[in-house]
Amino acid sequence: MRILACSALLLALSAAGCGGDETAPEPRQQVPRPAASAKGPAPSVTISGDDSAARSLNWTAPAVALDSERLSAARRDAAKAVRERRWYADAQSAIPLYLAILKLAPDDTEARAGLARALDGLLKEGEAALAQTDQDEAALGRAHEIAAVARTVNPADPEVIVYLTQVDLADRLLQLNEQGERDLQASRLGEATDGALRKFRAVLALRPEQPRAMQGLAAVESGLIRRAEGAAERGELGAARYWLKQAARLRPDSGTNADAAARVEATRSRLVARWHDDGIAALDKPDGLALARSKLADVLRIAQPGDTAAADLRERIELAAHYGQFRPGQAFTDALRDGARGPQMVVVPHGGFRMGAKQEEEGASKAEWPSHYVRFDRGFAMSRSEVTVGEFRRFMQATGHNARATRRGHSIVYDERSGNFVRRSGVDWRSDYVGNPAADDLPVLHVSARDAEAYTDWLTHQSGHRYRLPSEAEFEYAMRAGNDGPWPWGEGRAPPGSGNLTGSLDRSPSGRTWSNAFLGYGDGHWGPAPVAAGRPNRYGLYELAGNVSEWTADCWHEGYRRAPADGRAWVNPGCRTRVIRGGSWASSPAQTRSAWRMSASGDITNARLGFRVVREL
Structure with a gap:
C-alpha cells in the first residue's frame, strides 16, 4: 500500500532513495512533534491512481440507529466499548457510537471526551502495529486501517498528523526494501550503479539498523561474494579479488569476507x-x-x-x-598366512575426476547430483574382478563365518518359469543365480554387506595389508577409467565385449528376452558369467558395469551435497542403508551408467549382487 504521505516528508524520503551517486544519505533528523492546536491545516495527502489505495485511505463509520431517547444508553455502550478496546469495527464500537451521539448532540462534552479517549487508544494500537512492521508486513495493513479511521475522525489532531507521518515512513521503508529485493532477484546489486545496495542504504539512513534492510545488505554482500567465488571457479583470480574488495566495504566487521577469501x-x-x-x-x-x-x-x-x-x-x-611416462596397471596378489594367495589386484592410478551425472544426462536421478570434483591423492589397488565363489569359500572354511543368507535360510533367485525374482529356501553364498550349486569361478552371490566386510577383514588379517570394500567414489572412478561419458565405454551403444549386460540378443534357457535392453547387443550369458570373461577396461579391471552389482563401503545419502572430495567412503556410524554400484546381468541400461547408484539395506541378499575389494597402498 502506498497511500499516506506528508508532502515535505515525501520530498525528503525521495531524496534519500533516488540520488545519483553511491553515497548513502545522511540520517534524517527526528520530525518535531507539532504543538497541540485545535486549528491549522490538515496534512497534505498524496493519493496514487490505484483505486484500491484510494479506498483504503477512507473509512466510513458503521451506521448507528440512534435517537434522542437512546442517548444515555449509547453513552454507556460507548464507554463500555472503550473499556473493552473495541474502537471502530461495527456499530457497537466506541468511535461509531460517539460520532453518532455528537451528530445528535454536538455539544455533548462527555461524548467528546470519550471520542478523544477512543482516538488515543486507537492511535496506541496503531503505534504498536507500526512497531511490528519491520518483522511483519501484515502489521502495516493494520496500521493503514487505523490511519484511515484516525484521519476520518480528526485529521487536524497533532497526534493523528504524527501517526500519519509514521505510517508514511513505514510505507516508504517497505517500498525501498521491496525495490531492493527485486533488484537482488535480478542480480542488480548496485555496488557501482543504481541497484539493491542504494535502496537498502536509503532505508538505513531513515531507520538505522532496520532488520529487513540489514538482511538485504547482507544479501548484497553474499551476492558479491558469490561473484567472487564464481570468478575463482573460472580461474579469474583478479576478478575474484575485486568482488571481495567490494563486499568488504559493506560490513567490515562481520568476518564474512575473511571466510570468503579463505574459500577463494x-x-x-x-x-x-x-x-x-x-x-x-x-x-x-x-x-x-x-x-x-x-x-x-x-x-x-x-x-x-x-x-x-x-x-x-x-x-x-x-x-x-x-x-616416457610410468603407467599404472601393475597386477599382483598378496600371500596369505594360510599359504594361499589373495585375489588378483590391479593398481589404479591416483588422480581426479568429476563424480556424478551431468545435469542433462538421460536417465539420471537427483541422487546422482550435484556433479562434483573428486581427487585421490594416492592410488589404490582394486581386485580385477568380483570376488569368486572359490575365493569366498576359502574364507568361509577358514573362519566358519555364519553368512546372512545361511542364517536366514533363504535368498532371492531368478525363476525361469515366471521370469521374475522370487524368494527360495536353502539358497546362500554357495548357490548360483537360480539357486543351484555355483561353480568356483562365478562371482559369489547372496552375500550381505556385512558378509563382504567380514571377508575383507579376514584378508587384512591374512595378508597384513588393509583390505576393504571400495568407496563409491573409487568404484565410479575405476569404472570411468578416465571417461566422462554416461557409459563406461563413453557415448552411444555398447560395443561388443563391453561385459555381461542386458542385451536384446540375449536369450534365457527357455527363450525369454529382456523388455528393456541394449539394442543389438548380446554377450551369450543369461545370469552371471564367470569372472573376467569379457574385456578389461583401460585400468585393467573387469565387469565394473555388468555381471553383478556390487556393495560399496558408503552409507546412502540422497545426493552429493557435502560429499567427501578426496574419494573416502561417506559413512555415518551405525547406518543400515548402503550404496550399491554397477549394473548387473539383469539391470536396465539406465542402471549401467557410470553414475548410477542405488540404496539398499545392508542385510539384503539376492542373485544380482556381489562385491569386489580394494587394498590400500
Whole structure:
C-alpha cells in the first residue's frame, strides 16, 4: 500500500532513495512533534491512481440507529466499548457510537471526551502495529486501517498528523526494501550503479539498523561474494579479488569476507590440483604433451610462487618428453598366512575426476547430483574382478563365518518359469543365480554387506595389508577409467565385449528376452558369467558395469551435497542403508551408467549382487 504521505516528508524520503551517486544519505533528523492546536491545516495527502489505495485511505463509520431517547444508553455502550478496546469495527464500537451521539448532540462534552479517549487508544494500537512492521508486513495493513479511521475522525489532531507521518515512513521503508529485493532477484546489486545496495542504504539512513534492510545488505554482500567465488571457479583470480574488495566495504566487521577469501584461496588450490591432474592425465594419451603444457600454463597463471604442484607437473612433462611416462596397471596378489594367495589386484592410478551425472544426462536421478570434483591423492589397488565363489569359500572354511543368507535360510533367485525374482529356501553364498550349486569361478552371490566386510577383514588379517570394500567414489572412478561419458565405454551403444549386460540378443534357457535392453547387443550369458570373461577396461579391471552389482563401503545419502572430495567412503556410524554400484546381468541400461547408484539395506541378499575389494597402498 502506498497511500499516506506528508508532502515535505515525501520530498525528503525521495531524496534519500533516488540520488545519483553511491553515497548513502545522511540520517534524517527526528520530525518535531507539532504543538497541540485545535486549528491549522490538515496534512497534505498524496493519493496514487490505484483505486484500491484510494479506498483504503477512507473509512466510513458503521451506521448507528440512534435517537434522542437512546442517548444515555449509547453513552454507556460507548464507554463500555472503550473499556473493552473495541474502537471502530461495527456499530457497537466506541468511535461509531460517539460520532453518532455528537451528530445528535454536538455539544455533548462527555461524548467528546470519550471520542478523544477512543482516538488515543486507537492511535496506541496503531503505534504498536507500526512497531511490528519491520518483522511483519501484515502489521502495516493494520496500521493503514487505523490511519484511515484516525484521519476520518480528526485529521487536524497533532497526534493523528504524527501517526500519519509514521505510517508514511513505514510505507516508504517497505517500498525501498521491496525495490531492493527485486533488484537482488535480478542480480542488480548496485555496488557501482543504481541497484539493491542504494535502496537498502536509503532505508538505513531513515531507520538505522532496520532488520529487513540489514538482511538485504547482507544479501548484497553474499551476492558479491558469490561473484567472487564464481570468478575463482573460472580461474579469474583478479576478478575474484575485486568482488571481495567490494563486499568488504559493506560490513567490515562481520568476518564474512575473511571466510570468503579463505574459500577463494581453497578454490585456487583446488584448481591448481585439478589442472595438475589434468596435465598428468594428458601425458598418458598420444600427443598429449601440448595439452599438458597448456595445463601447466594455467597452473602457473594462478599458483602461488614456489607451488609444489606446478614444479611437479613441470618435472613430469620434462620426463615424459625425454623418457616416457610410468603407467599404472601393475597386477599382483598378496600371500596369505594360510599359504594361499589373495585375489588378483590391479593398481589404479591416483588422480581426479568429476563424480556424478551431468545435469542433462538421460536417465539420471537427483541422487546422482550435484556433479562434483573428486581427487585421490594416492592410488589404490582394486581386485580385477568380483570376488569368486572359490575365493569366498576359502574364507568361509577358514573362519566358519555364519553368512546372512545361511542364517536366514533363504535368498532371492531368478525363476525361469515366471521370469521374475522370487524368494527360495536353502539358497546362500554357495548357490548360483537360480539357486543351484555355483561353480568356483562365478562371482559369489547372496552375500550381505556385512558378509563382504567380514571377508575383507579376514584378508587384512591374512595378508597384513588393509583390505576393504571400495568407496563409491573409487568404484565410479575405476569404472570411468578416465571417461566422462554416461557409459563406461563413453557415448552411444555398447560395443561388443563391453561385459555381461542386458542385451536384446540375449536369450534365457527357455527363450525369454529382456523388455528393456541394449539394442543389438548380446554377450551369450543369461545370469552371471564367470569372472573376467569379457574385456578389461583401460585400468585393467573387469565387469565394473555388468555381471553383478556390487556393495560399496558408503552409507546412502540422497545426493552429493557435502560429499567427501578426496574419494573416502561417506559413512555415518551405525547406518543400515548402503550404496550399491554397477549394473548387473539383469539391470536396465539406465542402471549401467557410470553414475548410477542405488540404496539398499545392508542385510539384503539376492542373485544380482556381489562385491569386489580394494587394498590400500
